[in-house]
Amino acid sequence: MTFPVPDRAAAAALGAALRALDYDADTIEDLLDGEVAGDREEVVVAERRLSESALDNAVRFLYLQLPVAERRLPAGVAGPAVALGLAARRGDELVPSSRIVPVDEILLASDGFTRDADDPPDYVATYTPTARTCDLLTPRPRVRRALDVGTGSGIHALLAAQHARVAVATDVNPRALAYTELNAALNGIDNVECRQGSFFEPAGGETFDLITCNAPFVVSPETRWTYRDSAFRGDDLTRHVVLEAAARLAEGGYATLLGSWLIVDEDLPEQRPAAWVKETRCDGWILTSIESDALEHAATWNGSFFADARTYASVLEQWTRYLGELGARGVGEGAILLHRRDGRPTLRVDEIDEDTLDDAGAQIVRAFANRPRVKDIVDLELQRSMALRLERTLGKRKAEIVLEEGTGSILPTTAAAAGVVELLDGRKSLRRLKADKDAVRICRELLELGALKIRD
Numbered sequence: 051m052t053f054p055v056p057d058r059a060a061a062a063a064l065g066a067a068l069r070a071l072d073y074d075a076d077t078i079e080d081l082l083d084g085e086v087a088g089d090r091e092e093v094v095v096a097e098r099r100l101s102e103s104a105l106d107n108a109v110r111f112l113y114l115q116l117p118v119a120e121r122r123l124p125a126g127v128a129g130p131a132v133a134l135g136l137a138a139r140r141g142d143e144l145v146p147s148s149r150i151v152p153v154d155e156i157l158l159a160s161d162g163f164t165r166d167a168d169d170p171p172d173y174v175a176t177y178t179p180t181a182r183t184c185d186l187l188t189p190r191p192r193v194r195r196a197l198d199v200g201t202g203s204g205i206h207a208l209l210a211a212q213h214a215r216v217a218v219a220t221d222v223n224p225r226a227l228a229y230t231e232l233n234a235a236l237n238g239i240d241n242v243e244c245r246q247g248s249f250f251e252p253a254g255g256e257t258f259d260l261i262t263c264n265a266p267f268v269v270s271p272e273t274r275w276t277y278r279d280s281a282f283r284g285d286d287l288t289r290h291v292v293l294e295a296a297a298r299l300a301e302g303g304y305a306t307l308l309g310s311w312l313i314v315d316e317d318l319p320e321q322r323p324a325a326w327v328k329e330t331r332c333d334g335w336i337l338t339s340i341e342s343d344a345l346e347h348a349a350t351w352n353g354s355f356f357a358d359a360r361t362y363a364s365v366l367e368q369w370t371r372y373l374g375e376l377g378a379r380g381v382g383e384g385a386i387l388l389h390r391r392d393g394r395p396t397l398r399v400d401e402i403d404e405d406t407l408d409d410a411g412a413q414i415v416r417a418f419a420n421r422p423r424v425k426d427i428v429d430l431e432l433q434r435s436m437a438l439r440l441e442r443t444l445g446k447r448k449a450e451i452v453l454e455e456g457t458g459s460i461l462p463t464t465a466a467a468a469g470v471v472e473l474l475d476g477r478k479s480l481r482r483l484k485a486d487k488d489a490v491r492i493c494r495e496l497l498e499l500g501a502l503k504i505r506d
Contacts, residue, residue, distance in 0.1 A: 052135045052147045054159065054228045060133040061235030065157055067126030068112075068150070071105045075152040078109055090163040112136075112150040115162045117143045134159075134232060150236075153177045153185075153205060157236050159229060160203040166354030172225045174203055180308055181205055183404050184264040187337065187385050188306045190411045193259035197298065199249055199291070204230030204242065206262040211239050214260065218243045220252040250294040261295045261305040268351050269310050269381050271372035284376045285311040289326045292386055296330035304414070305332075305388040312378040313341065319382050320399045327397055330388060333418055334397045337457070338384040339404050344373040347381040389418040396421045398498055402457050410456035417500030424497050428485070432493060433476030435503040440468045451492065453501055461499075463492040471496065476505035 079086065085096045093114050100106040104124035111118040111127070119142055120128050128144055131137040136148040136159060149162025160176040161169075175181075184206060196210035196217040207219035207230060219230050219242055227244045234242045245252035249265075269285055288309030295305045313319045320336050327334030342350065348369035355362040373381070384402065398417075416435055423430070437454040442465050449468035451461045463471075470480070470489035480490055496502045 052138070053225060054148065054232050055133065055135040056228050056231035056235060057133055058235040060130040061232050062238065063126055064130035064134065065236040065238065067124065067130070068108065068157060070126075071108055071124060073105065073108055073112075073150075073152065073157070075154070077105070078113055078152065081106060081109060090165075093163070111144065111146055112148075115146045115149045117145045120144050149176060151176050154209075155237075156205065156208050157233070158203055158205055158208075159233055159236060172223050174223070174226050174229050176203060177205055179404060181264055183339065183385065183407060184262060184306055184308050185209060186407050186409050186411075187387065187414065188262055188411055189260070189304045189415045191260075191304075191415060193303075195256070195258045195300075196260040197253055197256075197258040197262070199253075199261070199263040199295070200265040201230050201244075202226050202264070204233045204244075206264060207242050208233055208237060208239055210260055210262065211241050214241070216241050216243060218245060218253060218256075218258070220245050220247055220249070222246065222248045249291070250298065253298060255298075257298050257300040257303075259300050259303040261299060261303070261307070263291050263295060263306075264308045265291060269312065269347070269373070269376075269378075270351065271368055284378070285309070285322060288323070288386075292323070292326045292388070293329060296332050296388055296390070299332065299388060299390045301390055301392075303390050304418070305386075307386045307388070308384070309386060310381055310383040312373075312376055313380040313382050314377050316379050319380075323382075323386055324397060324399065327386065327388070328395070331395050332388040332390045333395050333421055334389075335387040335414070335417065336384065336397070336399045337387065337402045338382055338399070339402050340383040341380060342383075343380040344370045344378060347373070387414060391418075391422075393422055400457065400459060400499075402459075406458045408455050408458065413453075413456035413500040415500070416503055417498060420497040420500065420502070420504065423504060424494050427494060427497065428480045428490060431476050431479050431505040432474045432497070432502045433505050434471070434474050434501070436501045438471065438496075438501060440472060442468060451496070453499065456501075457499065459499055459501075461492060461495055464488045467492045474502065476503075 082096045082099050097114055100110055107118050107122045110116050137144045137146045148159050150159045161174045190213050193214045196214035198207040198219045201207050201219035201221045204219055207217045211217040221227050230244050291307050311322045323336050348366045352365045355365050439452040439454050442449045447465050449463055449465045453459045467489035470485045
């Protein structure tokens with residue numbers, strides 16, 4: 051694959067040209083009538099919705115990654131795209147080798163659509179579903195120093211750079227760092243520092259106020275792709291990431307780490323990551339998104355071989371045998387959040403649905419801030435800090451409290467306890483509200499989830 055050229059002047063010119071066209075997520079979604087073109091199979095349908103306008107041709111060229119006649123591209127797009135190594139001339143056409151996807155206010159260049167088994171080892175992915183999960187689960191307070199490990203396209207370093215004095219991005223893949231430098235220039239960001247090396251090695255003994263790591267490494271017997279496979283056995287990589295991040299986390303700092311782990315006891319599926327978090331002496335929050343048995347895990351990550359029945363069967367056998375040798379009944383995936391503070395560390399485990407997950411950064415900050423104060427709460431004045439939906443079952447004493455933002459958690463409780471939660475406005479304590487034990491229990495849960503705040 052071509053090597054992107056991090057030419058700051060060309061990148062700045064391309065970024066300015068695309069913004070002048072309103073090349074952003076909302077506009078593209080409107081043009082494609084809601085089609086986000088998440089994979090190559092959706093491109094044909096999406097392309098048929100476009101006209102021959104300057105903006106539509108820019109979308110055709112850089113978002114759908116289709117060849118376009120150079121004369122049809124808007125001014126300021128063709129020349130910089132070629133200079134940056136994002137496209138090449140073929141007769142009167144420009145053929146894109148990269149894709150630019152708007153993520154919030156960020157323009158993100160990457161290798162674009164995956165070709166599954168045909169991806170080269172140094173392939174650089176775009177804003178994937180796991181990248182979105184990491185983004186939505188990252189706290190965003192103003193910080194001095196941030197670190198993004200295994201940065202890939204650089205998206206998490208770029209997002210952190212907007213609320214950090216400096217964001218350090220590490221990756222063993224030089225093409226990934228080239229994309230990160232290009233993307234920083236494309237967005238006019240000058241406080242991202244790229245360092246090549248494996249995982250935390252480029253960070254040395256430095257400490258950081260925010261650490262992110264969306265290492266999309268899979269529990270796998272293979273070492274085919276830099277971005278997916280590692281030399282670590284089983285889930286040793288996730289343990290390594292958790293412990294190394296904690297060792298570099300400054301007092302008061304946060305870490306958002308995505309990973310996978312072996313399930314060796316089906317009754318205790320988070321047993322292994324819980325043990326790692328306890329080693330860190332940090333507050334921890336494990337948010338599980340997927341639990342798969344060995345065969346489901348193998349099938350999920352090898353769908354590209356489905357058309358070849360013999361190869362597919364062989365790969366499934368290889369993967370399930372590997373997990374069996376590790377003593378695993380299955381594999382869990384999700385996020386491991388850390389917060390370093392003085393005092394006795396705490397740990398919480400919850401499930402999340404990645405499809406309904408919303409921006410949970412502020413919720414996470416509140417949740418960790420509440421942790422030291424959740425033991426004796428009856429005399430505290432509590433206040434709802436997020437949109438909550440209370441659903442009562444008609445004619446019954448049962449109810450559910452649904453977080454309509456952030457993690458989207460659903461908590462079963464009693465109708466009487468839900469009624470107490472409705473009254474929480476920071477003016478009366480639970481004692482004055484005559485809360486029963488069920489109400490106290492659900493309020494403690496909501497405090498730990500960051501859905502309530504304590505009025506001081």
